[in-house]
Amino acid sequence: MSATTTPLTNKSAGLGFPKLKFRAKHLLYLPLLLMAVFYLLPVYVMLITGFKGFEEVSLRTMWDLPSTIRFDNFVEAYKNLAPALWNSFNMVIPAALISSFLGSLNGFVLAKWKFRGADIIFPLILFGMFIPYQSILIPLVEFMRSINLYGGLPGLVLTHVIYGIPITTLTFRNYYATVPKELVEAGRMDGTGLLGSYWYILLPLSLPSFVVVIIWQFTSAWNDFLFAVVLTSPSNWPITVALNNMAGSQIIAWNVQMAGSLLAALPTLFIYIFLGRYFLRGLMAGALKG
């Protein structure tokens, strides 16, 4: 038995490297740093290119730092993308709020007031978040045409709300399932009905879940391309479609494209930086295991 080399009091979360290997543990920073470089490389290029003046931009010197900080590229990109950025905000905020609210209602009923057939309905709803949207795209376009919502933002909002229902329902259901039954039952004894127990008992407890779900829906609607490109006309293009169009054009230089990419990424990046904890929880909910 070689147990003597491994002090049981070693509190490090991981392997509990024996003392003589202590230096070896620091070697682990090497692969970690290398990987961090891999993940940050595109950001580095986006940033340094964005801050270069027009005269300094050349593919040959792509990796060199800018000699002075200039905002030409951002100004130019913003001029091109501003309408699309606002379209995105106008579309994403209502979409995120409405689908979160619906998800909260559904989650509440499915977790606390199960009706007959709920166990069949729930998986059927969930399946909706995995389908390739190509399989419903033609009917969706035809339907939006027939109700006169094709081409504009309201149709896109409606689409995001509906296809957002599965994930928002799932997240809220899993959250409400952790709320003790006794809380709801105590309310029932006091004569609080269904709506009352939702409004007075569960909703006030739901703030963290709302944050998780709203930022998740915000991010996925902001980042969506397929629905947007199929359902909106150019004046209503959200940022992803406008950026892709800009990148495909021969007229707009790559440095402006880089600045545009950063502008397009900023809102969700801010959310990630400041609310990362909630973002991560939404991410894990998507894998079903909350």
Add this chain to the structure above:
Amino acid sequence: MTKNRDSILSVLLVSPSILAIFIFVYGFIAWSVRVSLSSWKGLTPDYTFVGLQNYLELFKDPRFHIDIRNTVIFTLVFVVGSLVLGITLAILLDQGLRGESFFRSVFLFPMAISYIVTGVVWRWLMNPAMGSRMSGLNLLFSNMGLDFLVNQWHLTPYWGIAAIGLAAIWQMSGYTMALYLAGLRGIPPELREAAQVDGASEFYIYRHIIFPLLAPITLSAMIILGHMSLKVFDLIIAVAGKQIQLDVPAIYMWQTTFDGLFFARGASIGILLLLSVAVLIIPYLRYTLRTEAEV
């Protein structure tokens, strides 16, 4: 009595959502199936029934063969790459090093960004130009003396789609890492300690204790990533536009339907995509919901 009223009310509360899902998911799928069995070409809908003809044509269509080949290559590169990178990063981060949360945030941030942004940036990183017009990663490799790494990226014949897989790994491996990290954190430390007391080597502990416990996570991750690669679309569009050598079913569907107005063919591709996703996802949903019920 109130209980009775409440159970009606509960159904009323969820029925708008249920109705919406039934129309927009299942109703639309049925509608797509009907389109796929029709001869609809051009702007006006035409539901003349032609049986499986569109599907049969697809199986003979050289472009669809390219799509399948590309999907297979992309899936292999993307899934294997994300799993290997994900578990490696998770194990490294699980060693209790300082700065863990910083590294975790760095590895995960691409998840917050759209495929379009990723695609536009990687398009310039993977610029295939050679000689004096060399730039991006090729230029970096060349400056570092790693000329053997200089390549044509997505323009590489046959394997070009693997370059898109690389950008997809960049975007999604952090997610795999997060799944594995959650799994590692769920393993009781006593298990490791017991093995260490028995003198097991670190390698042995990982090989015989930790990896088997992570197997269910690997399976979930494979299914989630696998179904994502069947749907890959925006990333390819943003890196390379519509190029036949990088074609995949999702792009073919979009192009043939909305540019070419071959609605029936587009619907057939959509339904085939759905079937391939369903084969992965339905068993996964059944398994997950069943294990959940047991807990």
